[in-house]
Amino acid sequence: DTGVSQDPRHKITKRGQNVTFRCDPISEHNRLYWYRQTLGQGPEFLTYFQNEAQLEKSRLLSDRFSAERPKGSFSTLEIQRTEQGDSAMYLCASSLLGTGNTIYFGEGSWLTVV
């Protein structure tokens, strides 16, 4: 069990460019989550998947954001036309199906928009 892995760990992009982050959850974890964390704040929920179905999206997830989990395994989070306010750590997490199961986090993908 290698844990939740995220790629890239760091990304610097110019305003207006598109970026994509990838998350590989713990093997056999049905649920996959995306959170955003800015400096000095706790993580904020963005969206989550159960297998390949996206079951909930936060209001924080504007039209420029899209997340997919096409085969119920890895997931991608794409941000189109990046803005400086998108600069943050994007955290992926996964868990087994079942209310109250522990959610395990990856190390995050740090985005800087210049």
Add this chain to the structure above:
Amino acid sequence: AQTVTQSQPEMSVQEAETVTLSCTYDTSESDYYLFWYKQPPSRQMILVIRQEAYKQQNATENRFSVNFQKAAKSFSLKISDSQLGDAAMYFCAYRSGLGGNEKLTFGTGTRLTIIP
């Protein structure tokens, strides 16, 4: 909507001493879960301890224990025999017990410094 409040942005403790981190939350639900996560400088969030709201007994994990006061909606974390490796951001988090409401709601965190 549920909210989680951590009123101590920073705390420090002498190595080997005990420290308590505070957390309060607001919810109208009766079934829920509470968590303390640790985020060291490497940034990976690690679960420290969890508490099911229906359990009256406070959770304990080695040097970490909680004081869960359901009526007061308080969930503090006590770290005994503090070690240098305990230095990190600590986040309190809430998760509903209702099926289909899977997200964690986090507080703003407490930065814990261990003084050698």
